[in-house]
Amino acid sequence: MIVSEIAVTVFLFVVGIRFFTSPHDRKRSETLLVAAFFAFPAIRFFQIVAGTLIRYLAAWRPVRYDLYAWSFDAHLGYRTFAIGRWVASSRFLTGLVAQVYDMPFLAMLAVFAVYVYLRDREKTLPLWTFLFNAIVALPIYIAFPVAGPKFVFANFPQGPGPVAVHRVFAAATVPNGVPSDHTSTALLCAALLWPWKWGRVFGVAFVLLTILATLANGEHYIFDLLTAVPYSWLIWKLAHWKFRPASIDRSASLADTEPPAQSMQVGA
16 A cells, blocks of 8 residues: 555645646646545545445355356466466565555546546546446445455465365355456546547556456456456446536537527518
């Protein structure tokens, strides 16, 4: 969390300087300051509430379908375990994936800042996108509970050992594996940044690093990441269904309220 906390502190510092040095543009600076100050505790609060709700509901259904997800990975040669061993062999990679895994909040804040400064009339689009991304996944976690390889296989990432495909009873773990919310967040950030060439570079890099981090630390299977792709598409459609640019709304309302133009007659 150290890198994320430093980045958020730098973000607040830069926006704060801009607030005082650019009085003509304080409205946007105020928007980002408020978002940075309140978004972090709001997300933490949501994580606590959602985690408690999932644990409560999962207690009524203690089974986990991890070995079904693991069996899918087995057809790919246990890549999740191989990636975990590769990253564990390097202190640099271990530290990198640890920081990347804690980056979603900072990434969402950065995307929102981009829209505030470059597409102000569309700044609610990332808000709706991230909100739907957080909420829609909750019932899926209960319908298909998967915890993650490090919670089921004690010797991760060395290897799964001799196991048979069946349901695992592990009520103490939080079944938030399918879909991978980290992966869907990275995909949605990349989609939101896609209009800009530099945004595509940062977006793709963030997606690739997130894939590496989620697999290497044992939080997800490859199956979880693959299910995040159609899930992200669904969230993208929901966000665009909810979001309508103010310019479109105004033009539509004017078209509905303005009477048809009448030709002027000039009297003799």
